[in-house]
Amino acid sequence: MLKVLRYLLIGLLVVLAGFPVYWMATTALSLNSELYGTGQVIWPQLQNLPELWRELGQVPIGLWLFNTLLIAAGGTVLSLTLGSLAGYALSRFRFHGKGLVGFLLFMTQVVPEALILVPLYAMFITFGLLNSLIGLVLANVGFSLPVACFVLKGAMDAVPYEIEESAIIDNCPRFSVLTMIILPLIMPSIAAAAVVAFFAGWNEFLFASTFLMDRGNWPASVGLASFVGQYETPMSAVMGAALVFSLPAVVFFLLIQRKIVAGLTAGAVKG
């Protein structure tokens, strides 16, 4: 009896969590006449796949995804570089102001992006970074760098000091110790930090929609949002594009879910 109840509960949760994604796919595979007239068919109509493909051709989803890719990749490289420096300093050294550094990094996690939107806008006007992907990346990294730092510091803490000790005694520069000895040992965590930073840039909307006016620079998040309230693009194409945009994020998040949670809750639950 209890077992039946438990399976019913699990079934209900699966429907609640899975339905919106299922509906996104079903809508993408529907015809406009169904969506606005006769009623949406509740199972996916795979025979409409060529029709969806044709409709997607009218949306500049390729260009948008390319811009998204540039923004996400640039942000990943920058936040991993700076994050590994900060992570190494916090993991291996005692220094004045360490408590302050920890506090400031922690602070970035409660600051709403909207708070620095206006000053960044003013700053980007001054330096000619408005409407540029570089400016956008610089803004994004302020938020993804600390998360990368937490993930990497946690991983470096688990590497025994003895491993780098002999290299340090041999007068090997500390920077080389980091790049040649430590980083290769924590590759799985670097990969996790990279995925987190990459999809932070992939999903970002507020900065992108404010700083990029030129349609040619739009990432997919801004491009997709431009469909809201306009009715020329068929709903099936909108959902198809949203699906293409979501797929990489879903796949990678599911692959590294445990690492992400460990990064965001680092030091809080265990240790």
Added chain:
Amino acid sequence: MTGSKIRNGMTRLVPYAFILPPMIYLMVFMFWPLARQMYMSLTNTKIINPNRGRFIGLGNYERLFDDPAFYLSLKVTLLYAVLAVIFGVALGVISALAIDRPFKGRSIVRAILLFGWAVPNVAASLIWLWMYNDRSGIFNRITEFAGIGRFGWLTSIDLALASIVAVTVWQVAPFVMLVVLAALQSVPHEVREAARIDGADGLSTFRAVTLPHIRPAVQLASLLVCVWSIRRFDIIYLLTGGGPVGTTSTLVVKIRQTAFEGHELGMASAYGAVGLVLALAIAAVHYLAEQRRMKWMSR
């Protein structure tokens, strides 16, 4: 002798060589803008010339505190955060408990339960907009079929905030579930078994054995969900744009609208200053609750 002294001095500088580049970066792109936005809130800066505003003292704040829209926005922000925490955490904990023990197909179920968290915000907004659609959305098709008529899920004053909270819960509950699942692994199975054999029913086993183990995880998840609710912009902006009549206009939506639709950067910064106070208050709670995490950071 001198050589080793110099080397000692150099060695003491080494950590700064590592910590300074990232900290300078954060100073330029995070903390300087934060300070600047506090200053801007004391000026009459307009969007046409954002680098030149006249200092007007507390003028923006006087207008702010006279404006009923401000109090509404504050109320909406707090209400939204509280509702998101209550329902998101409840659903997340229930999900974690439901799939904690192994069963057939568990990994697939687990993956599906994570969908809401993995789908990008803009894509999530688009699908929920379609489901909430007045004429053709699935929800109104269901309610119409059930004979209770259509609802303005996003356009009615009574429903809009609840509809936004529903989307938010769909997005955050999976995260809560993951954090709680990780904590559940630390509950010794023997203890739970022993409690059951001694005749404790499910609820009292949960309260006496499971709950103490997952309490720190639930606390942390609640704080994070609260912080994220105050930061969240995209889904609210895309689903309702802050409407109807301001019933979903949280502080961050208000900041963006005042700045880039109302063109008043000074006034937007005043909203931002209030948002900062709110964020700091939560950070303080966060900080007190997480002494341990801070120690971990600077250990």
